[in-house]
Amino acid sequence: MTRAVVTGLGVVAPSGNSVAEHWRSTLAGELRVRRIERFDPARYSTTLAGQLTGFRPEEHVDERLRVQTDLWTWTALASAAQALDDAGYDPSAHDPYRTSVILGSGSGGNEFGQREIQALWSRGRRAVGAYQSIAWFYAASTGQVSIKHGTKGPSGVVVSDAAGGIDSLGWARRVLRRGAAAVIAGGTEAPISPYALTCQCASGLLSTAGDARRAYKPFDVDANGHVPGEGGAVLLVEDAASARARGVPHIYGEVAGYAATHDAHHYQDPAVDGHQLGRAMARALTDAGITADEVDLVVADAAGRPDQDAAEAAALRGVFGPGGVPVTAPQGLVGRLVAGGSALSVVTALLAMRDGVAPAVGNLDEPDPRHGLDLVTEPRHLPIGTAMVVSRGHGGFNSVLVLRGAAP
Structure with missing residues (x-):
């Protein structure tokens, strides 16, 4: 059976905008949950979230593409570029039909959709832009990453809420076994907008604590629900034989099961x-x-x-x-x-x-x-x-x- 190995990592998350920043912050136990800053959350039962810090989309996404896409796609594009660079893998140097993109998605382009909904309510249907249909769509990040890097291998999006990031790697291994050489996999999210927060609060699963230290506390005697967060990670998964044949700089591990x-x-x-x-x-x-x-x-x-x-x-x-x-x-x-x-x-x-x-x-x-x-x-x-x-x-x-x- 084809062995699927991870050769590249990319991170844009509350814990940092690179793999190194994420790992340092995680080992240090730095709490990156704070009061929502993008809008006033006072009317909501949950007012806290894990938010990006210092992420500048203009450094990662061309202006012509930014107006067509949402924050969750910007983080996917930035993370994918990190993973490819980390692996020393340039898709344009390989058969485009042997590189795939499979990402997990749970909520789509929330911020973009929020702006368009507000424009519809305040100014009418003519104020809604044509890009709403592609920026919100849950497959937007997969499509934009594929377009940017010219990949044409079997691609897709996995919609299984929080399990999607793992499911994308399971599918990546399957695609490699069917003949692909490399798969860009993982997932990012941007579920912090008034509409998205309303939907999450309705689930009854979120913490209502106002102090970050008292909010999301897994396995604690005071566990009381979670808080949302944005960002995520993208990984490059390769066929082990192909990776070694091209002289991959490092292998982090194998998707064994x-x-x-x-x-x-x-x-x-x-x-x-x-x-x-x-x-x-x-x-x-x-x-x-x-x-x-x-x-x-x-x-x-x-x-x-x-x-x-x-x-x-x-x-x-x-x-x-x-x-x-x-x-x-x-x-x-x-x-x-x-x-x-x-x-x-x-x-x-x-x-x-x-x-x-x-x-x-x-x-x-x-x-x-x-x-x-x-x-x-x-x-x-x-x-x-x-x-x-x-x-x-x-x-x-x-x-x-x-x-x-x-x-x-």
């Missing part, structure tokens, strides 16, 4: 038993051809709600046993980035494998002992040859990725 299940419970109320999530974990291990005791670290989904954290903890105990594997989840530092969050978790896992250090669970003060997990409460140095990344999407999606260190 992947599985996805669905709760089939309720489209709005998440299942609280964790059964299907545990099944996805077990199937991913089987796909990777390993047993649970070979996993050195889990990057958890960490929904930040007591019932959902309990469900994930039950699934982890069922697969690994009580305290059977170190578990981390830095997401509490940056918010829940929908598909961008699970892609960012994959980057975090790969960097932890590279450096042999597991970052701490983000914004965790008092671990809930009922979960029975070995939670990483401060950066922990340990050899990490195999890591598991877990993600769940609203509506019942469960996706799990197993990463393994690439053989030299």
